[in-house]
Amino acid sequence: MTKKIVQFGLPVLIAAGLLAGCGSNGSGTGSSASPTTSVVASSTMPPGGSAANVAQVDPNTASESQIQAAFEAAGVSNAGKWAKEVTEYGPYSPDTISDTLTKELGKYGIDQQTLDAILSVLAPQ
Structure with a gap:
């Protein structure tokens, strides 16, 4: 099954x-x-995509290219840049990923819609 x-x-x-x-x-x-x-x-639906079609990845074990591909599938603009940043600031725990990425990606002026789409794709174990 x-x-x-x-x-x-x-x-x-x-x-x-x-x-x-x-x-x-x-x-x-x-x-x-x-x-x-x-x-x-997930409490948000990624922009430009159907939530049911977006696979989640563990940012602690996925490669930067896998994270980028998941971001692209979710409709995240500039997916390569954000995948690099997500990889750089790991590792993540399920309890702190939202706070960590809000702080770290906020340094680059990320908009809320893009941040929500990124967070909807990431599922740390």
Whole structure:
């Protein structure tokens, strides 16, 4: 069975979380079906691309060219420059990547839309 990585916007995640929290199927047993797909969520949709078509990469293990290709697929302008900068400022943890890149890429005057697209592509492990 192949698992698919899918990205959803924040409102969808909130709704899904509320529904998942219900947990009761009305029978009183409290059992629920297990999902068969993995979901990697992002609160933003990258510009110029469909979120479902954008693969995420681990900036700690991916090469600069792999990061650049992921940025290009997400519609990030000047993807090569940003891939170089992302590679330079690693390694990243899932808890600090947003703060680190906001600070470091902010030095270059990155706009919020581009930063959001970059962050939507990166998934450090």
